[in-house]
Amino acid sequence: MRPTNKNTMLKVVILGDGGVGKSCLMNRFVSNHFDEHSFHTIGVEFLNKDIEIDGETYTLQIWDTAGQERFKTLRTPFYRGSDICLLTYAVDDKVSFRNLSMWKNEFLYYADVKEHLHFPFIVVGNKSDISNEEREVSQIELESWCNENGICNCIETSAKNASNVQEAFKMAVQYWLKAESRADKNEYSCNDTIDLTKKSGESRSSCCIGATEE
Numbered sequence: 115m116r117p118t119n120k121n122t123m124l125k126v127v128i129l130g131d132g133g134v135g136k137s138c139l140m141n142r143f144v145s146n147h148f149d150e151h152s153f154h155t156i157g158v159e160f161l162n163k164d165i166e167i168d169g170e171t172y173t174l175q176i177w178d179t180a181g182q183e184r185f186k187t188l189r190t191p192f193y194r195g196s197d198i199c200l201l202t203y204a205v206d207d208k209v210s211f212r213n214l215s216m217w218k219n220e221f222l223y224y225a226d227v228k229e230h231l232h233f234p235f236i237v238v239g240n241k242s243d244i245s246n247e248e249r250e251v252s253q254i255e256l257e258s259w260c261n262e263n264g265i266c267n268c269i270e271t272s273a274k275n276a277s278n279v280q281e282a283f284k285m286a287v288q289y290w291l292k293a294e295s296r297a298d299k300n301e302y303s304c305n306d307t308i309d310l311t312k313k314s315g316e317s318r319s320s321c322c323i324g325a326t327e328e
């Protein structure tokens with residue numbers, strides 16, 4: 115296990131279709147800024163940000179990747195060495211949700227991850243600020259997809275109104291810590307089946323839907 119001290123650096127890669135809000139999520143988290151007219155990313159960009167959890171400071175090196183297919187060869191070389199992967203879609207874009215499996219597979223292939231089943235993936239449904247009429251992916255669909263794909267952590271965020279953005283990155287680090295400790299003890303089980311019908315505190319899963327943090 116890596117020492118969890120002041121200098122722990124974690125590489126976090128954000129993947130998902132073009133336009134789902136990856137750059138906006140990173141910028142909201144790092145600079146608390148939102149750009150209504152964010153440009154498509156070409157290749158990758160990264161920013162560092164410290165986060166404190168249980169008295170420990172972690173430096174997140176956050177890699178924002180280009181979601182458009184034509185930039186695939188520019189983004190995939192940067193997957194290696196990742197500690198955490200945020201699989202991102204937009205709740206008003208069903209196609210971006212259907213593409214989650216493609217993103218997961220692309221990541222596993224190019225990141226050359228040894229423990230496929232236990233890698234810390236977090237599923238992030240962005241743009242939760244949109245109206246019910248515009249919503250194309252329900253919370254139940256998110257829950258089902260995660261359960262079917264063995265992913266224990268999901269969250270809906272809004273980079274626009276800052277809802278759950280800090281929480282998503284915090285959840286990612288907490289999951290990484292859990293995965294590291296399980297790897298240490300050889301306890302590989304995701305027994306945290308996601309059930310969004312349970313009230314918070316009742317469920318052992320780490321799913322955070324619709325809560326507003328800031």
Ligand SMILES: Nc1nc2c(ncn2[C@@H]2O[C@H](COP(=O)(O)OP(=O)(O)OP(=O)(O)O)[C@@H](O)[C@H]2O)c(=O)[nH]1
Pocket residue numbers: 130131132133134135136137138139149150151152153154155156179180181182240241242243244271272273274275
């Ligand atoms: N309503 C709403 N719009 C958002 C949100 N996050 C991002 N957007 C908008 O969605 C558009 C795309 O955002 P980006 O962050 O550039 O998307 P991206 O996933 O980085 O796109 P690529 O760089 O092409 O991969 C921009 O017009 C943003 O203003 C959000 O939480 N809510």
